[in-house]
Amino acid sequence: MIKVEFRGFAWRHAGRRAQAVSDVDLRVEPGERVLLLGPSGSGKSTLLAALAGLLTADSGEQDGDVLLDGRPALELQPRVGILFQDPETQLVMARSGDDVAFGLENQAVPPDRIWPRVHRALDAVGFPYEPSRDTHALSGGEQQRLALAGVLARRPGLILLDEPTANLDPEGAEAIREALRSALADTEATMIVIEHRVADLLDLVDRVIALGPGGTLIADGPAEKVLAEHGDHLAAQGVWVPGAPVPRRPAPAPGDTALRGEGLTLVHPRADRPALDGVSFDLRAGELLAVTGPNGSGKSTLALLAGGLAAPTRGRATVPGEPRPLHRLPARRLATRVGSVFQDPEHQFVTATVRDELAFGPRQAGWPKDRVDARVSELLERLRLAPLAAANPHTLSGGEARRLSVAGALAAAPGVLLLDEPTFGQDRRTWGELVDLTADIRDEGTALLAVTHDRDFAAALATRELVLDAGRAREGEHR
Amino acid sequence: MLTLAPVCGPEAAIARANPVAKLAAVAVLSTTALVAADWLTPLLLLAAIAVALPFTGIRPGPLARRLRWLWLAAGTVVLVNAVFAADHTGTLLFDAGPLRISTGSLLAGTAIGLRVCVAATAGVLVFATTDPTDLADALNQQLKTPPRFTLGALAALRLLPLLSAEWRHITTARRARGLEGGWNPLRRLRLFASTMFTLLVGAIRRAGRLAAAMDARGFDSGIPRTHARDQRMTPPDWALLAAAFLVSAAAVACSTALGVFTVVV
Numbered sequence: 001m002i003k004v005e006f007r008g009f010a011w012r013h014a015g016r017r018a019q020a021v022s023d024v025d026l027r028v029e030p031g032e033r034v035l036l037l038g039p040s041g042s043g044k045s046t047l048l049a050a051l052a053g054l055l056t057a058d059s060g061e062q063d064g065d066v067l068l069d070g071r072p073a074l075e076l077q078p079r080v081g082i083l084f085q086d087p088e089t090q091l092v093m094a095r096s097g098d099d100v101a102f103g104l105e106n107q108a109v110p111p112d113r114i115w116p117r118v119h120r121a122l123d124a125v126g127f128p129y130e131p132s133r134d135t136h137a138l139s140g141g142e143q144q145r146l147a148l149a150g151v152l153a154r155r156p157g158l159i160l161l162d163e164p165t166a167n168l169d170p171e172g173a174e175a176i177r178e179a180l181r182s183a184l185a186d187t188e189a190t191m192i193v194i195e196h197r198v199a200d201l202l203d204l205v206d207r208v209i210a211l212g213p214g215g216t217l218i219a220d221g222p223a224e225k226v227l228a229e230h231g232d233h234l235a236a237q238g239v240w241v242p243g244a245p246v247p248r249r250p251a252p253a254p255g256d257t258a259l260r261g262e263g264l265t266l267v268h269p270r271a272d273r274p275a276l277d278g279v280s281f282d283l284r285a286g287e288l289l290a291v292t293g294p295n296g297s298g299k300s301t302l303a304l305l306a307g308g309l310a311a312p313t314r315g316r317a318t319v320p321g322e323p324r325p326l327h328r329l330p331a332r333r334l335a336t337r338v339g340s341v342f343q344d345p346e347h348q349f350v351t352a353t354v355r356d357e358l359a360f361g362p363r364q365a366g367w368p369k370d371r372v373d374a375r376v377s378e379l380l381e382r383l384r385l386a387p388l389a390a391a392n393p394h395t396l397s398g399g400e401a402r403r404l405s406v407a408g409a410l411a412a413a414p415g416v417l418l419l420d421e422p423t424f425g426q427d428r429r430t431w432g433e434l435v436d437l438t439a440d441i442r443d444e445g446t447a448l449l450a451v452t453h454d455r456d457f458a459a460a461l462a463t464r465e466l467v468l469d470a471g472r473a474r475e476g477e478h479r
Numbered sequence: 480m481l482t483l484a485p486v487c488g489p490e491a492a493i494a495r496a497n498p499v500a501k502l503a504a505v506a507v508l509s510t511t512a513l514v515a516a517d518w519l520t521p522l523l524l525l526a527a528i529a530v531a532l533p534f535t536g537i538r539p540g541p542l543a544r545r546l547r548w549l550w551l552a553a554g555t556v557v558l559v560n561a562v563f564a565a566d567h568t569g570t571l572l573f574d575a576g577p578l579r580i581s582t583g584s585l586l587a588g589t590a591i592g593l594r595v596c597v598a599a600t601a602g603v604l605v606f607a608t609t610d611p612t613d614l615a616d617a618l619n620q621q622l623k624t625p626p627r628f629t630l631g632a633l634a635a636l637r638l639l640p641l642l643s644a645e646w647r648h649i650t651t652a653r654r655a656r657g658l659e660g661g662w663n664p665l666r667r668l669r670l671f672a673s674t675m676f677t678l679l680v681g682a683i684r685r686a687g688r689l690a691a692a693m694d695a696r697g698f699d700s701g702i703p704r705t706h707a708r709d710q711r712m713t714p715p716d717w718a719l720l721a722a723a724f725l726v727s728a729a730a731v732a733c734s735t736a737l738g739v740f741t742v743v744v
Contacts, residue, residue, distance in 0.1 A: 052695050078702075082695045088641065089688040092634045092698075094612050101707035102630075106697035114707040136640060150696060309651045335657030346681065347645075347652040350673060364657040394680055408656065 001030035001188050002079060002157040004051060008064030011046050011055060020046040021215030024064070033184070033191045033204060035223065038211035039237040040397060040427055044194045047215070048160045051192070053077035068158065078107055081156035085163040085425075087143035096138070096146055097122070097131025103154045121153035122146075124186065125179040139295065141172020145179050152183055159184075161193040165200075166425045169295050169453050173200070180204060196427045198227070199242035210234055238429035246456045247432065249439035251463045255285035256320070258447035259338065259416045263315035264305045266298075275301045277471040278315065283416065288438070288448040290458040293468035299451040300420060302468065306449060307340040307418045319416065336365045338416045339409030343424055345401040349393040354385055354404060357393050361412035379407045383437065399430035406437060410446075417441060419450040423457045435460050486545055486607045491536025492715075493608045498617040500716035501609060504723035505601040511727040512597035515734070516741040518586055521593035523730035528600060531722075537608065545607060549599050553592040560588030611636055617710040627699050634689055638682075645681060649674050 010022040021043035028034055038044050049055050050066045053074045068076040084090055093099040100118045109117065122131060125145040129138075138146065144164065151159065164180070165173035177200055184191060184204060195201050208226040210219040219230045227234070227241055235244040261281045267274045276298040283289055283306075291299050304310040306317050308326025316325035319337050326338060339361075342348060351357045358379050362372040380386040383403045388396065393404055402422070409417060422438065423431050438461055442448050452458055458465060467474040487494050493501070508528075512521045532539070561584045568583030615629040653659070653674065660667035693699075712720075734740040 049691075054691055054694060077695075077700065078697055080695075084688065084692060086688060089638075089685050090692040091637065092630070092689070092693055092696075094610075094633075094637060098612060098707065102698075103696035105704045105707055106700065106702070108702045108705050111705050111707060111709065114705070118707075135637070147692075154696070304651065307655060309654055330661070331654045331659035332657045335655065340652075340655035342648070342652050342655070344648070347649045347677060348656055349677070350653065350656055350658060361657060412657070 002068050002076065002190050003030045003070070004028035004158065004190060004192070005067040005070075006047070006050075006064070007067065009047075009050065009066055010063035011043075011050065011060055013046075013060045014058070016060075019214065020060075022063075024215045024217075026209065026217070028190060028192065028207075030190055031188050033206050034193070035198065035201060035205040035208045036192055036194045036211065037198065037208060037234060037239050038215075038218075039213065039239075039429065040399070042211040042213055043215040044211060045162055048082060048162050048192065048194065051158065052080050052082040052160055054082075076158075078154070079157040080160065081151035081154055081158070082160040082162065083144075083148055083151050083164050085166040087140050087147055087167065090147040090150070091135045091143060094135060095131065096127070096129065096133040096135055099135060099146060100131075100150045100153050103150050107154060117153050117155075118149075121149040124152055124183050125149045126175070126182075139172065141168050141175050144168060144172065144176050148176065148179055148183070152187075155187075157189050159187075159189050159191045161191070161195075163194050163196070163425075165195070165197070171294065177201065177204075196238065197240045199240065202242070210239075212237070235428060238427035240428045244428075246460060247435060248460055249435065249442075251287055251439075251442060251461070254287040254463065255445060257282050258285045259283040259306060259317065259319050259449070261302075261306055261315070261317045264302065264312050264317060265314040266301050266305060266310065267313045274313070274471050276305065276312075276468075279466075279468070279471075279473045280315075281466055281473070283447045283449055285415065285445045285447050286442060287463040288442050288450060288461045290462035290465045291449060291451045291468060292453070292458065292465055293474075296470075297468040298471040299468055301471075302466075303340065303418050303420050303449070303451050307338050308334050309340060332364050335361055335414065336412045337414050338418065339412075339414040340418045341405050341409045341420065341422065343421045345405035346394060348405050348408060352392055353389065354391050354393055354396075355380070355389045357404060357408050358385075358411050361408065365412045367412075375411060375413075379411060382440075383407045399426060399433065402426065402430065402434065403437065406434075406441075410441065414446075416447045416449070419448065419452075421452055421454075422450060423452065423454045431457075486541045487535070487537045489610075491608070493535035493537060493604070494610075496608075496719055497621075497710060497712055497716040498605075498609045498614045499621045499710070500712055500719050501605045504719050505605050507720070507723040507727055508601045509598040511731065512594045514743055515594070515731065516590060516743045517734055517739045518590035518593060519734040519737065519739045520730045521590065521597045523733055524597045524726065525593065525600070527726040527730070528597070528604070535604075535608075537604070542603075542607070545603060546600065549596065549603070553596045553599075556595050557585075557588045557592035560591050561585045562588075564588065613708075613710065616706060616708055619704075620706055620710045621712075626704055630693075630698070634693065635686075638685060638689065641685070642678065642682060645678055646674065649677050 006024045006026040009024040010019050012019045036044050051073055066073040091099050092102050097118050100121050101114050104114045104117060125148050127145055127149060165176050202223050205223060208223045210226060210230060212218045219226045231241045235241045261279060263278045263280055264276055265274055265278050266276045279302060291302055293299055305312045308317060308329055311327045318325055326334060349357060351360055355376060358376045359372050362375050380389055385404060396404060423434055508524055512524055561580045562578055564584035564587055567579055567581035569581050571579060571581050573580040611633060615633045618624040618629050619626050658670055660670045731740060
């Protein structure tokens with residue numbers, strides 16, 4: 001159990017002009033379980049990094065103090081454990097058990113006590129395999145549970161969780177919460193968690209601290225009280241407050257078929273079953289077809305085949321007026337027919353400024369210059385990217401990068417837009433913007449197909465749902 | 480990329496041998512082969528390796544597949560050295576103007592090819608049968624290499640397969656944007672450069688996150704680390720090392736007795 005104190009704390013990252021947080025005064029008593037809320041840019045992650053001893057003198061400039069049990073945070077680093085959101089970059093070793101042992105070796109735990117602690121930590125998080133399991137063979141959720149075991153094995157007096165479920169699918173996220181519930185019941189450690197999706201975590205915390213921009217304190221107290229008094233304000237700031245209304249954007253009647261998939265099948269060499277097995281669908285102008293299903297059911301494969309980005313083993317995807325199947329089209333032509341937006345926006349950026357990024361598709365398609373300029377201006381305005389027109393796409397925030405990737409795919413005015421997990425890991429405000437943007441695109445007559453785990457997104461926008469299971473389509477539910 | 484088919488199971492004798500012992504044994508054999516300039520010494524060493532193979536638990540099929548490029552390379556070395564030798568001695572076997580092969584140059588070329596074979600085969604035997612984690616552990620504990628270097632390399636190694644997946648994703652995303660190399664070499668080159676840039680941006684971010692996660696778990700904090708898995712020389716490891724010395728000495732003695740042994744000068 002560690003007591004946490006920020007006294008007039010401020011931090012400026014090296015190379016930045018503005019402070020990430022300033023004048024933070026906070027106190028967390030030993031053994032308290034705290035949920036830290038706030039919009040993107042409120043410096044929540046900076047506060048956790050400070051507690052974890054990761055803000056060293058060479059990485060920025062500090063004012064005030066960060067104290068753990070009355071001593072500078074850096075001195076108590078061995079007693080602090082932190083779990084980050086990306087499972088892939090928290091694992092160091094090739095074998096699962098070794099990875100848990102890594103933190104104990106660093107702590108100079110005597111060799112004969114390492115393995116019993118490794119086994120206990122793996123049990124505590126419900127790790128389902130042998131310790132010799134290859135860490136690459138684990139799903140994202142399993143990797144995150146392993147990383148949590150690595151944190152718990154060090155028996156920290158302060159546990160910090162920085163959006164522990166943001167990168168996981170719903171099943172993986174629930175497994176992590178389950179592991180946290182049982183692990184936290186077994187320890188008296190102080191705990192601070194950052195999370196946008198509040199509802200699922202409320203039973204784990206006894207206090208909520210809400211921060212505004214720059215780390216200013218907005219509210220502090222028991223969860224029910226804070227959410228009741230400040231719920232609306234927090235929802236507007238991007239927090240998923242339980243019970244806050246989710247918008248519905250009903251669709252007008254759909255138009256003609258804009259994309260047709262016929263018996264789409266993809267068999268990977270040496271796989272025991274097809275990744276996708278004979279899936280057919282009709283996508284019409286002005287509708288959104290939600291593709292759902294568990295992990296590994298073939299959703300992303302369907303998006304690749306429907307977008308003409310991979311060659312199907314059997315079957316074809318076509319658009320009207322184009323005799324060749326999409327995967328045979330040259331890329332330039334394909335981009336004017338079907339736009340695809342991927343999970344990681346940065347993979348799609350091909351130029352050095354936001355403006356060029358939007359002009360890229362139309363130029364490729366051979367539009368005259370004045371038409372390209374008009375289109376770019378229109379998109380900059382509509383997607384509120386105008387102030388960023390000269391910025392490098394790689395420097396945008398998560399929400400801005402996401403909007404730009406959608407705009408870039410739309411720029412050459414394809415009739416069809418495919419979205420792969422468009423709302424993945426977004427806060428409530430960005431989510432709302434994406435829903436509005438998608439609804440506008442749909443209502444202008446673009447045909448949309450969205451692969452998504454997000455029930456709320458599908459409920460807000462989808463006209464139909466295509467459920468995949470082990471590569472096959474289950475009966476689509478018409479709403 | 481790194482998950483090549485293993486040439487032996489995890490329980491094979493050679494897989495359980497101490498990595499430092501294996502490295503030392505290979506160093507002894509390779510040094511002998513590289514110092515000896517005659518054809519007999521490396522041939523005897525190769526024969527000894529072949530005789531020892533059945534006792535190591537290595538599967539011959541996968542090993543032969545792993546070594547197939549080596550045979551080609553060694554053959555080329557023999558041919559090039561036989562044809563372009565500085566002086567040709569003995570009988571001339573083949574003569575086409577500047578391209579000549581004599582018995583003397585053929586023998587010299589064969590000797591060089593055989594030395595390459597010994598060094599490469601022994602090297603493949605060690606690295607194909609050693610888990611990178613065990614190697615890093617052994618280097619840290621027995622040779623006292625800094626963990627910052629070995630474990631850093633190990634963590635980077637773990638991220639490599641992610642890069643190839645990432646490359647595929649980026650290429651697919653480029654096609655969606657209307658970018659494709661096609662048959663134009665200039666366009667292909669530019670696409671390659673821009674894909675590489677995106678890959679590097681991602682890799683650097685990822686490396687930063689990984690470094691933060693390692694720091695947060697107390698890596699390189701100045702406390703001497705302990706080791707979850709003890710790596711040390713056991714009697715079989717000493718036996719392996721002794722065998723390497725014995726085989727080397729025997730090969731040199733044998734070729735000296737037959738009067739063919741020479742040393743690279």
